[in-house]
Amino acid sequence: MPSTHQDSTILTRRTGLTLLAPTFAFIGLFLLFPFVWVVAISFTDRTLLGAAAADPQFIGLDNFRQLFDFDSWMRSGEFGRSLVLTVYFVIASLIGQVFLGLGIALAFHRRKGFLRETIFTLVTLAWILPEAAIAFTWTSFLDPNGTLNTALGAVGLTRPDWLLDAPMASIVMFNVWRGTAFSMLLFSAALGNVRPSYLETADVLGANAWQRFRDVLLPMIKAQLATALILVTLWTFNVFTPFLLTQGGPAFQTDIMAIHTYRIAFRYFEFGQGSAIAVIVMLINFVLAGVYLFALKRGEGAR
Amino acid sequence: MNARMAKWFGALAVLSFAAAPVFAQGSLSVICRCVEGGVNAEMVQWLKDDVFPAFEAHKAEQGETVTLELVEFGGSDEALQQQYALDLSVGTGPDVLAFDGFWTPDFVEAGYIQPLDQVAGDVVWAWDGWDHISEGLRELIGFQGEVYGLGTGTDVRMIFYRKDLLEEAGLEVPWQPESWEELLADARQVRDALDIAPLQLNAGTAMGEATTMQGWFMALLGTGVHMYDFDEGVWIGEHPGILQALELYDTVYNEEGLGDERMQLVSQGRDQSFGSFRDGETAMLVEGDWFWRSVMAPGSEWEPAAGRDEVVGWAKMPAVEPGAGYAGHDFVSISGGTGFALNPNTADGELAWELLSFMFSYDMQMAYQEIQPRIRIRDDVPVTGDPEMSRMAEELLAVSTVRPQLPAYARISEAAQRMTERVVSGEMSPQEAMEAYADTLESIVGADNVVRAD
Amino acid sequence: MNLVRFVLARVGFSAFVAVIAAAFALPLLWLILAPFHDQATLSVSLPTNPTLDNFRAVFDNQFAVRALFVNSMIQAAGAMVLTTLVATLGAYALARIHLPGRDVFVYVLILFSSVVTGSAAMVPVFLLIFRMGLIDQHLGVILVFTGGLLPVALFIMRDFMQSIPRSYEESALVNGANQWQMLRDVVLPMTRSGMMVIGIWAFVNVWGSFLIPFILLRSPDKMPAATATYSFYTEAGTPVITLISAYALLYVIPVLVLYLFVNWKYGFQFFGGIKS
Structure with a gap:
């Protein structure tokens, strides 16, 4: 990092703040305000339809009490169940994305050429192509007569109706496909910074592939690994795209947090209840973010 | 001003005139x-x-x-x-x-x-x-x-059946079951003869209000109860009738394989049920007259190949047994x-x-x-x-009745859909599903406005 | 022994690459083939009578064409320009003036944004845009996107800024330029590639997003392509698959072109960026 102690010689504080003013305005309006509003509304019974739309009432912690009603919260379509489903979804996606991304980055470490370009392009396209178009190709991919089953049939495997028989596995598969590029690019950039001489030394010492990875590469990419883990966790926690595949069903089996919140707020129009869920989600996210910052600080201290 | 800009300004002018009714x-x-x-x-x-x-x-x-x-x-x-x-x-x-x-x-x-x-x-x-x-x-x-507005019309609900399939299975056409027992017996006969899941009674949240109207009400009203007690002004959360109606779902979808529960769960399920009826995979489908006059209208996508008027008949939905239906009727229907x-x-x-x-x-x-x-x-x-x-x-x-025209209805209807889904998907027993339904009702309208069993 | 190991490694590598390639390419196959079928289904097969009729039919649909070529363009381009501008100025200031806690600031913003941009925040955003009188207007969509994209844009831009040697700016000041001239003549030209990256990234993000325009826009003639494909899907309950696939292909082309452009020009990778 460049030194910071002589900053003010180039920009006066006044010009700097002027340049920052639009940034602060956007952050205030579109990040801070929604945050404060969601917290405030979570204590009311505000709705979009019905009497509470015209005249919302302060109801204290009732919304939260209802979320954590332990008699019913594990039923299908309820908050607790959604939380559990989200945890499954996040952990499975996380393992899939980070390992696959790391695997691809390692496989093509210090390689160049057509093969690498092709794989990187495919994986990256999966990440950047628009979700609405992707939803269609995946609906066809997972169709009982779709590409996946055709491929499975060709090698003699069963042909399930994916979205009905294994909806959670389907959206995890989808999300891993969609998100691996981030880990792959991150790790391959990190591995690119490893000096070849380290690896040559390891070769000279007769290290095998696993030792080479564990003793030379892994320490070099530890920071990126932490970054990938936490950012992927946060993003996956809030991802809404599976809605386009399953609408949260069948029978609420893919009712992950973002879909659950959307349903409460924009299908039942229960803004108060939806905001209460959002507050809980934010708290969870902040804890995760705290872990991230903590890990980062420790990583920097260690260097 | 170049020509293209002139065109845009012209268009804008037209628009602003159109917007102001002078x-x-x-x-x-x-x-x-x-x-x-x-x-x-x-x-x-x-x-x-x-x-x-x-x-x-x-x-x-x-x-x-x-x-x-x-x-x-x-x-x-x-x-x-x-x-x-x-x-x-x-x-x-x-x-x-x-x-x-x-x-x-x-x-x-x-x-x-x-x-x-x-x-x-x-x-x-x-x-x-x-x-x-x-x-x-x-x-x-x-x-x-x-x-607040004018209604295009009202409607009624019934069981549509495929004459060709019923005859093939040895049933007499025109067909009219007089009780649930008869309905189930005939469905079994078709199932065994043709090896299909013959009966569709809508369930689940994916079908939305179609589940409540074409499914839940048609079952519930047959037991003699409504969702709402109009005399007392309370919602009915627990009742033997609710249990009986849920058991009908359980019988049809889980115990006897008379219906295909997959169609009740997926997001395009209602269309699938139309297609399945058209293709002769479903023999009895509970639907509204909309299904007859619009969905299967001659020449439309969902009309059976042999022609609607030739192969499709309809029967009234029976109560559990004659006289046991809502308001003492032998048959039931609901209108929206x-x-x-x-x-x-x-x-x-x-x-x-x-x-x-x-x-x-x-x-x-x-x-x-x-x-x-x-x-x-x-x-x-x-x-x-x-x-x-x-x-x-x-x-x-x-014999038809109407939904309670009340603010909470839409939410309660969704709760009823969820109740059927929980039974059909096997998540809960009828008894558990009914209790969960009553809980949800209480959270929507308050415990004072819900009747529960003691 | 070494030869065996070498062969095994080659075979293992090839198998791994083949599986990865198949896994990532197969889902896209339909998108490439279905639009050229005369009767597309959800299963994939080579078109026996390749046709362009589907594209012709798509171009006959005024609503869809307008969504793609007018509305999506306005919204994506608008958010691209605004995000790049605000982020560049803000990031420069962050890189060059001393504010207490500014390093943490950007991280906190990023975390905050990934927290607040979920579907829950759609409610206040909807009401905010309503109060601003911007419901059903392109500007409302553009502003909301800019707000959401800004933290990450700031993060990446600041990295660029820090890699610029301060000596250029110092010599400009010594030579009598004022701060604004220095900004215009020295800083902006040197950060052009960074601005390009941010701009394209913003464009691609907005181009693909569904929920924000879906909630903030009300009239069909302002809807972008993302929501237009959605309504194709549910129209009449039975998707017109031929048209959807053709439309979806048209819809992904700009993103594809931008990707190829970036890849050719810079190589698509993380540079310095998100590395702690």
Whole structure:
């Protein structure tokens, strides 16, 4: 990092703040305000339809009490169940994305050429192509007569109706496909910074592939690994795209947090209840973010 | 200014004139869940070919130019309701809204729609059409005695069956089961003879209100109870009838494989059930008369290859046993009503009402009847051209009942859908599902407004 | 022994690459083939009578064409310009003036944004845009996107800024330029590639997003392509698959072109960026 102690010689504080003013305005309006509003509304019974739309009432912690009603919260379509489903979804996606991304980055470490370009392009396209178009190709991919089953049939495997028989596995598969590029690019950039001489030394010492990875590469990419883990966790926690595949069903089996919140707020129009869920989600996210910052600080201290 | 810019400014000028109703000009937009060549195509045809040209000509005679626009909404009923809620909450939206009657209370309480005479003035009551619309039917799009729109018509529900399949399985056609026991016995016979899951009774949240109307109510009413106790003014959360109706679902989908529960769960399930009936994979499908007059209409995508009139028959839905149905009936049905409401944010309420009442004039309703014969709300407009539709109206309106027109209904209906889903998917037993339903009811309307078993 | 190991490694590598390639390419196959079928279904097969009729039919649909070529363009381009501008100025200031806690600031913003941009925040955003009188306007959509994209844009831009040697700016000041001239003549030209990256990234993000325009826009003639494909899907309950696939292909082309452009020009990778 460049030194910071002589900053003010180039920009006066006044010009700097002027340049920052639009940034602060956007952050205030579109990040801070929604945050404060969601917290405030979570204590009311505000709705979009019905009497509470015209005249919302302060109801204290009732919304939260209802979320954590332990008699019913594990039923299908309820908050607790959604939380559990989200945890499954996040952990499975996380393992899939980070390992696959790391695997691809390692496989093509210090390689160049057509093969690498092709794989990187495919994986990256999966990440950047628009979700609405992707939803269609995946609906066809997972169709009982779709590409996946055709491929499975060709090698003699069963042909399930994916979205009905294994909806959670389907959206995890989808999300891993969609998100691996981030880990792959991150790790391959990190591995690119490893000096070849380290690896040559390891070769000279007769290290095998696993030792080479564990003793030379892994320490070099530890920071990126932490970054990938936490950012992927946060993003996956809030991802809404599976809605386009399953609408949260069948029978609420893919009712992950973002879909659950959307349903409460924009299908039942229960803004108060939806905001209460959002507050809980934010708290969870902040804890995760705290872990991230903590890990980062420790990583920097260690260097 | 170059030529292209001139064109844009020209277009802008035209637009701004169109927006301001001066010089005896006006413009109105109508929205419906209807798509040319798709869902409710008959409504598009009626509006675009009959109503719009006639109304424009009618206004032209009075020296006024009116431009009419139809917004064809392609999403689901639920998506349309969502669109209205967002539109009206911020004071926009088309002038005339296709509207489902049961949405009314929620929209009224939120202050989003207003009675016709408040939108358009007292001129509303001067309309001669009122003489032909009975008091009861005026409330199709009404709440607490106020009228917010006009209903296109009402409907009834029944079991549609495939004559060819039933005959093949050795059943007599015309077919009419007299009790649930008979219904199940006949379904078993078809299942065993043809190796199909013959019966579909809608369940689950994916089908939305179609589950409540074509599924849950048809089962529940057969046990003699309703969702709501109209005398006491309370919702019925737990009741032996609810349990019995849930057990019917359990029998059909889980215990005996008489129905295909997969169609009840996936997001395009209702279309799949239409396709399955068309293709002869389903022999008995509980649906509304909409299924007959629109979905399977001759020439449409879902008409069975051998022709609707040749292979499709219908039977009344029996109560558990004769006399055990709601209000002591032998058979049951439930009626809803869709229609059109006025958007209170319209720039010209009087003109909007003029169009609405024009749509419901005798001539226009007769024109609609030619495109799609059904039960209309005007008593001077008979069901013409389709004897089956006439027979449905005759035999079922008498035993039919309606949904509680109350603000909480939409949420409670969703809770009922979820209850059926929990049983059909095997998540809960009927008893557990009913208890969970009662819990949800209490959280929506409060424990004081829910009856539970002791 | 070494030879065996070498062969095994080659075979293992090839198998791994083949599986990865198949896994990532197969889902896209339909998108490439279906639009050229005369009767597309959800299953994939080579078109026996390749046709362009589907594209012709798509171009006949005024609503869809307008969504793609007018509305999506306005919204994506608008958010691209605004995000790049605000982020560049803000990031420069963050890189060059001393504010207490500014390093943490950007991280906190990023975390905050990934927290607040979920579907829950749609409610206040909807009401905010309503209060601003921007419901059903392109500007409303553009502003909301800019707000959401800003933290990450700031993060990446600041990295660029820090890699610029301060000596250029110092010599400009010594030579009598004022701060604004220095900004215009020295800083902006040197950060052009960074701005390009941010701009394209913002464009691609907005181009693909569904929920924000879906909630904030009300009239069909302002809807972008993302929501137009959605309504294709549910129209009449039975998707017109031929048209959807053709439309979807048209819809992904701009993103594809931008990707190829970036890849050719810079190599698509993380540079310095998100590395702690």
